[in-house]
Amino acid sequence: MMTLQTELLAAISWAAQQGWTPATGGNFSARTEAGYLVTASGRDKTRIQADDLLLCDLDGRVLSGDGKPSAESDLHAALYRLDPTINCVLHTHTLASTVLSRRFPNGIELSGFEMQKALQGNVTHDASVLLPVVPNSQDMDELAEHVRSGWPMPWGFLVTGHGIYAVGDSIASCRRHLEAIEFLLSCVLEESRWSK
Numbered sequence: 001m002m003t004l005q006t007e008l009l010a011a012i013s014w015a016a017q018q019g020w021t022p023a024t025g026g027n028f029s030a031r032t033e034a035g036y037l038v039t040a041s042g043r044d045k046t047r048i049q050a051d052d053l054l055l056c057d058l059d060g061r062v063l064s065g066d067g068k069p070s071a072e073s074d075l076h077a078a079l080y081r082l083d084p085t086i087n088c089v090l091h092t093h094t095l096a097s098t099v100l101s102r103r104f105p106n107g108i109e110l111s112g113f114e115m116q117k118a119l120q121g122n123v124t125h126d127a128s129v130l131l132p133v134v135p136n137s138q139d140m141d142e143l144a145e146h147v148r149s150g151w152p153m154p155w156g157f158l159v160t161g162h163g164i165y166a167v168g169d170s171i172a173s174c175r176r177h178l179e180a181i182e183f184l185l186s187c188v189l190e191e192s193r194w195s196k
């Protein structure tokens with residue numbers, strides 16, 4: 001059976017192979033009994049390995065591992081404290097999420113896409129769902145406050161001009177949310193070209 005660490009490393013490599021972690025962008029974590037495993041800051045996610053992961057407690061303090069935790073580790077900690085059902089947080093920097101979060105800073109409306117059903121709690125394409133967008137900040141307490149004020153966000157959210165934060169109750173469901181959000185955003189971006 002895959003360990004949590006192996007499953008998280010596989011998710012990171014997969015996201016990196018999609019081209020979703022340019023220039024060391026992105027950070028990734030999974031909840032453990034002691035807290036959460038999170039990527040160290042500044043690592044090339046296309047070459048991720050076990051010693052690129054640190055174990056932190058839910059206050060973001062490093063329990064084991066070398067190097068500095070991700071610059072956004074405290075946001076991961078805040079998400080785990082905020083919602084006990086979150087067991088994984090995957091963050092990517094993609095073109096569609098960066099561009100569309102700047103174009104629609106109050107949220108992105110999705111309707112009519114079959115892929116909406118990959119987002120937990122949705123059973124039909126025939127509904128309108130809002131993908132939340134929160135303002136960016138280099139201050140993780142401020143960013144976490146933006147997220148708290150818009151909670152619940154069952155699949156995650158975008159950060160303006162920054163990227164996607166996907167959440168899930170397992171690494172598998174978080175991967176599904178991340179992939180679905182990215183696919184849906186690519187559709188919205190493509191459709192925005194139709195009217196030109």
Ligand SMILES: CSC[C@@H](O)[C@@H](O)C(=O)COP(=O)(O)O
Binds near residue numbers: 023025026039040041
């Ligand atoms: C390389 S710019 C991206 C960073 O500022 C940050 O947003 C990011 O996603 C990666 O930071 P990191 O500290 O490596 O986890």
Ligand SMILES: [Zn+2]
Binds near residue numbers: 072162
């Ligand atoms: Zn980032």
